[in-house]
Amino acid sequence: MAGATLALSGNPPFLHAKEDYDLVVISGEPAAATKKALETLGGISRFVKKGHRVVLKPNMSFARTPEFGATTHPTVVATVAQECIHAGARQVLILDHTLHRAELCLERSGIREACKNISGVHVQAFQERKFFKEIKIPQGKVLDQVEVIKAVLESDVLINIPVAKSHSATGVSLGLKGLMGLIWDRESFHSRININQALSDLATVIKPQLTIIDATRALTSGGPGGPGEVKKPNLIIAGTDPVAVDSYGVTIVPWYGQNFKGRQVEHLLIAHQRGLGNIDTDPLKIYKV
Amino acid sequence: MRTILQALSLLLFSLFLFFATYKLPDWFPADIYLRLDPLLGLNAVFAAREMIGRALWALVTIGATLLIGRFFCAYACPMGASIDFLDLLLFRKKKRESLKTESSLRKTKYFLLIVFIMAAVTGLSLAFLMDPIALLTRFYTFFIYPLAITLINLFLDVMRPFFKGLGWVSLSHLHFFQPVFYMSAITLLIFGGIVALNLIAPRFWCRYLCPLGAFLSLISPLGLFKRKVSQECNECLKCRKACPMGAIPEDPKTSHLPECIQCRTCVKVCPQNAITFPVSFPIGGEYSGIDFSRRGFIYSLAGGLGAGFLAARSPFTLRQSKLQLIRAPGAIPETEFLRTCIRCGECMKSCLTNTLQPCLWESGFSGLWTPKMDLRLAPCDQNCNVCGKVCPTQAIRSVSIEEKNHAKVGTAVLRKEMCLVWAQNKICLICDEICPYNAIVFRPVEGYRRPVVIASKCNGCGFCEQRCPVLGESAIVVVPDGEIRLKEGSYVKEAKKLQLEFKADPGDDKFILEESGFKIESGKKEEKKSQPQNPKGFL
Numbered sequence: 001m002a003g004a005t006l007a008l009s010g011n012p013p014f015l016h017a018k019e020d021y022d023l024v025v026i027s028g029e030p031a032a033a034t035k036k037a038l039e040t041l042g043g044i045s046r047f048v049k050k051g052h053r054v055v056l057k058p059n060m061s062f063a064r065t066p067e068f069g070a071t072t073h074p075t076v077v078a079t080v081a082q083e084c085i086h087a088g089a090r091q092v093l094i095l096d097h098t099l100h101r102a103e104l105c106l107e108r109s110g111i112r113e114a115c116k117n118i119s120g121v122h123v124q125a126f127q128e129r130k131f132f133k134e135i136k137i138p139q140g141k142v143l144d145q146v147e148v149i150k151a152v153l154e155s156d157v158l159i160n161i162p163v164a165k166s167h168s169a170t171g172v173s174l175g176l177k178g179l180m181g182l183i184w185d186r187e188s189f190h191s192r193i194n195i196n197q198a199l200s201d202l203a204t205v206i207k208p209q210l211t212i213i214d215a216t217r218a219l220t221s222g223g224p225g226g227p228g229e230v231k232k233p234n235l236i237i238a239g240t241d242p243v244a245v246d247s248y249g250v251t252i253v254p255w256y257g258q259n260f261k262g263r264q265v266e267h268l269l270i271a272h273q274r275g276l277g278n279i280d281t282d283p284l285k286i287y288k289v
Numbered sequence: 290m291r292t293i294l295q296a297l298s299l300l301l302f303s304l305f306l307f308f309a310t311y312k313l314p315d316w317f318p319a320d321i322y323l324r325l326d327p328l329l330g331l332n333a334v335f336a337a338r339e340m341i342g343r344a345l346w347a348l349v350t351i352g353a354t355l356l357i358g359r360f361f362c363a364y365a366c367p368m369g370a371s372i373d374f375l376d377l378l379l380f381r382k383k384k385r386e387s388l389k390t391e392s393s394l395r396k397t398k399y400f401l402l403i404v405f406i407m408a409a410v411t412g413l414s415l416a417f418l419m420d421p422i423a424l425l426t427r428f429y430t431f432f433i434y435p436l437a438i439t440l441i442n443l444f445l446d447v448m449r450p451f452f453k454g455l456g457w458v459s460l461s462h463l464h465f466f467q468p469v470f471y472m473s474a475i476t477l478l479i480f481g482g483i484v485a486l487n488l489i490a491p492r493f494w495c496r497y498l499c500p501l502g503a504f505l506s507l508i509s510p511l512g513l514f515k516r517k518v519s520q521e522c523n524e525c526l527k528c529r530k531a532c533p534m535g536a537i538p539e540d541p542k543t544s545h546l547p548e549c550i551q552c553r554t555c556v557k558v559c560p561q562n563a564i565t566f567p568v569s570f571p572i573g574g575e576y577s578g579i580d581f582s583r584r585g586f587i588y589s590l591a592g593g594l595g596a597g598f599l600a601a602r603s604p605f606t607l608r609q610s611k612l613q614l615i616r617a618p619g620a621i622p623e624t625e626f627l628r629t630c631i632r633c634g635e636c637m638k639s640c641l642t643n644t645l646q647p648c649l650w651e652s653g654f655s656g657l658w659t660p661k662m663d664l665r666l667a668p669c670d671q672n673c674n675v676c677g678k679v680c681p682t683q684a685i686r687s688v689s690i691e692e693k694n695h696a697k698v699g700t701a702v703l704r705k706e707m708c709l710v711w712a713q714n715k716i717c718l719i720c721d722e723i724c725p726y727n728a729i730v731f732r733p734v735e736g737y738r739r740p741v742v743i744a745s746k747c748n749g750c751g752f753c754e755q756r757c758p759v760l761g762e763s764a765i766v767v768v769p770d771g772e773i774r775l776k777e778g779s780y781v782k783e784a785k786k787l788q789l790e791f792k793a794d795p796g797d798d799k800f801i802l803e804e805s806g807f808k809i810e811s812g813k814k815e816e817k818k819s820q821p822q823n824p825k826g827f828l
Contacts, residue, residue, distance in 0.1 A: 063672055091458055099723065101466070101642060103311075104672055122458040130446070131462065151462070168718045168731070171827040190719050191709060191758035222727055227792070255827075264828050 022284040023239040023248055030075040030216045033236040037212065038083055040287050041238055047209045050088030052156040056080055057208070059163045059178055060096045060111050060125070062225050063104035069219030069230040071105075072163040074114035076214045076236065080161060081121045091120055093151050096181045098125040099225070124151075132184040135205060139274075142193040143201040147184035152206070160208035160242070164215040164233070166223035166255050169195050171265045173224045174246040175211040176203050196267035203242065203276045211245040213237040218253045243268055243277025244284060251281075291363060291552055295370035302367035306429050309679045311641040311672075320635050322367065322422050323681035325350045328405070328501040329423060329631045332416035333682040335409035336628040341682050351508060358512025359505045362495055362534075363552035368421035368483075369495055373533070376487045385490055391535065395496065395548065398503035399581060400589035405500055407593025413600045413655060415593075417632035419500050424479070427658065430634035431476040431647070438465050468643045472658070491533045496548070506547040514566045516549055518542040521563035528555035528564060605653030614651055615662040615749065615767055618669060618696035619677040619686040622774040630684035632658035636676035642667040644751065645676060660685070662698060664751030664767050669698070671725050671750060688780065694791055695780035699749035700771040701728065701742045707764035710739050720753035720765050726791050729753060729765075744771060748791045 024040040026033040038044050048054055058072035066073055077094060084092045094115060098105040102125035106112040112123045126132070132147040152158060162178035169190060170177050176199050180186055183202065189195045215235040222228015233252050239245040247262025254260075262268050262279045272279035302322050309319035320343070323329055330344035354361060362369050401419060408415040417423045445463055452461035486493035495502050522542055529537040532555055536548035556564045605612075609623045617636060620626050637645040637660050644667040645660045652659065660676070662669060671694050677687040688696065701720075705711035710718075714737055721729040721740055728746035731738040742765070749767045757763040773783050784791070 063670065091456070093458060101670060104641070104670060108672060122462075124459070124462045126462070127466075128464050131464075168721050169716065187719070187756075187758045190722075191715065191717050195716070225722055225725065227725075227727055260827055266828050269828065 021287040024287045026236045026289050030073045031079045034076050034079040037236045037238040044083040045087040048084045048087040048089050051090045054084045054089045054092045054157045055152050055155040056094045056159050058161040060105050060109040061099045063100040063108040068226040069217040070226040071109040072161050072214045073216050074110035077111050078114040085120050094123045102127050137201050137205050139204045140201040142197045149182050158208040160211045165219035170267050174249045175242045179206050199267040200270045211242045213249045221256050241277040243271045247279045248281045294364045298365050299367045299370040309639040311675050313675050313678050319679045320681040323633050326422040327351050328420050332409045336414045354505050355511050359509040360551050363550035368425045375484050380487050397497050402500040402503040403589040404593040408597045411597025413597040423633040427634040428480040430638040431470045431473045435468050472647045513568045515569050516544045517565050519563045521561040527558045531558045600655045615699050617676045617685045618693050618698050619688050621776045626684050627655050629682045630659050635679045636660050639675040639679045641673040664754040668751040668755045692780045695784040697748040697773045699767040699769045700744050701747050701767050704764050719756045723752040723756045745789050
């Protein structure tokens with residue numbers, strides 16, 4: 001139930017385990033870099049316990065092949081999924097509320113293909129309201145409630161695996177923005193309410209235990225759907241603080257041809273100010289290879 | 290034996306139609322039943338005034354009928370099978386008097402055939418109204434297919450708790466896209482009417498109305514198998530009562546051979562075993578010719594020509610390309626399109642996004658049931674080119690994905706008075722976000738960044754129109770202006786000639802960044818936040 005996700009949002013004891021780093025930034029090939037990032041953070045078993053139901057939220061919202069940079073790299077997703085299974089997860093559900101037609105997104109993004117041989121892993125796109133369930137947002141400023149994919153509410157662990165891309169409304173689309181893929185009504189974010197404020201509201205109730213930004217490619221303009229300029233930072237950025245991970249993600253490439261800091265991204269700043277995470281990465285312990 | 294073949298044929302028909310969807314392999318002829326239909330082929334070839342490759346498949350049916358006779362109706366026709374099965378289900382116990390006006394009614398189908406052929410000669414595609422294969426394909430597309438999906442989803446919804454309990458994750462989340470169509474009700478009424486006619490006589494449709502049956506009967510006299518009654522016959526008239534086509538006259542030793550579909554029901558019911566279907570070569574005296582009345586013949590000729598004339602002399606014809614009608618990508622030029630399209634609905638069945646919908650009167654009588662794109666309902670996906678692949682007359686050309694994406698169907702136009710950004714200074718960028726071609730860019734106008742369509746990059750796919758959050762009509766609509774309709778040749782080349790470009794390109798975004806007053810210093814963000822001057826999310 002919702003509680004499962006929400007309960008872990010506090011400060012579960014195991015977060016203070018042996019690991020030393022707040023953020024890990026690994027350069028390299030998608031699979032190797034992802035593995036290394038998880039290892040450095042203390043292994044996936046820090047988050048995924050035996051019998052857990054895990055939800056992975058990559059971005060597979062667009063019917064675009066990986067080279068467009070609009071969707072998460074299939075190898076990154078498959079690597080995380082495989083690790084979860086190794087750690088004893090009962091089931092791994094890879095999901096997104098896709099913008100384009102579901103079967104096309106699953107097919108073109110390559111994510112279904114990449115995960116088809118890992119038993120216990122299911123790739124699903126949700127485009128029907130019956131798969132969503134309304135939850136309250138007690139601390140909401142512009143949103144009082146939101147309809148979230150049921151499977152997310154029923155899961156034990158949520159791992160967010162966004163791709164790094166530009167966004168024509170929010171500047172960048174990283175972890176926090178990616179959570180919009182878990183809700184039913186996205187249109188109102190664009191037309192009726194302030195999207196930057198709404199994203200913070202959402203972040204108060206949906207709290208991934210781990211955020212892994214796939215910056216193997218970055219769509220630095222033309223986002224979120226592309227086509228646009230695709231750069232190749234070849235990076236995996238991971239951490240437990242969603243704002244810190246995003247904030248670091250802002251700095252890795254110039255967006256629209258210009259360098260920005262996390263503080264210049266409105267929705268991240270709002271999230272920081274509301275205490276949802278730390279936007280200043282300088283004091284953090286960062287492992288960088 | 291016959292029932293099995295019929296069921297098999299109906300199953301095949303359903304399967305082929307079922308497979309007419311994304312992503313259809315190139316080699317799979319999902320439209321095969323329509324290709325095999327000689328009436329649709331003739332209709333399209335006459336109306337279009339040129340040879341149509343796929344229509345040549347009809348020669349198979351013609352050849353087989355010349356050789357064997359009118360077997361198609363009894364064994365292959367999925368419409369005949371549907372009528373027979375539903376008759377068995379609904380009217381088995383019904384007592385049906387034989388019709389007094391039999392012989393004159395029988396002629397109706399021949400007259401209809403003449404009407405359709407003559408209409409085709411004038412350039413009006415009309416056979417779709419009554420061709421059984423087109424009719425049934427439409428019925429399946431607009432009624433059976435959506436109904437089947439509804440039932441399957443209902444079943445899945447009921448079973449969902451069980452699937453979940455059993456831990457079948459994929460099944461517990463399985464859901465099929467529910468297609469919807471205009472004109473489902475009309476199509477159902479027509480099919481229902483055809484079945485209801487069985488109340489009057491079995492296979493009423495086949496006996497008296499079916500123009501395809503009429504055509505096949507006309508070319509059947511050379512067929513090898515013909516009904517023959519031996520001297521054993523005791524004139525019990527059981528065969529006459531049982532004949533589904535009413536092809537046995539009062540003297541049961543003779544037959545109305547053009548009406549005989551070789552179903553051999555008479556063989557089965559004959560207590561004397563007096564009836565056989567031997568191979569017989571001579572056309573012979575027994576073959577009772579079709580007695581057209583000369584008057585009826587002339588009336589139907591005139592009727593066909595008149596219908597064609599009427600349809601062509603309507604204001605619709607002159608307004609053709611001035612109507613707000615978006616055709617499928619790859620649709621040939623409108624005049625030829627209307628002549629070639631046989632309104633089978635196969636393209637609409639196959640459409641991945643459900644944007645293809647049947648026309649009612651949008652382009653007049655001559656455009657009935659033709660496919661149009663309803664882009665407010667759904668866009669055209671740039672990864673799909675199935676509609677052309679399944680078009681049996683190639684009124685929508687089968688082209689590669691690359692070509693199809695250059696077959697511009699229209700151009701998006703922003704209605705500034707309705708647009709949230711232009712009219713109300715709101716922050717909205719959905720059209721820009723969703724556009725697959727970056728054809729929508731933001732330009733600073735009067736202190737606000739506002740969306741603008743770059744016509745040369747827009748191929749009319751309609752994602753913007755569908756997604757526009759304005760309630761009611763979209764603030765961005767695709768109009769036919771700029772559509773590329775080619776009868777032959779490459780859309781890519783044509784688009785190049787017109788200096789259009791539909792592809793990945795970062796577009797004007799950089800230009801906007803410089804011009805739109807981004808605040809790089811992050812001092813006064815608190816006040817700036819709510820102001821629409823900084824809509825891109827950077828402070």
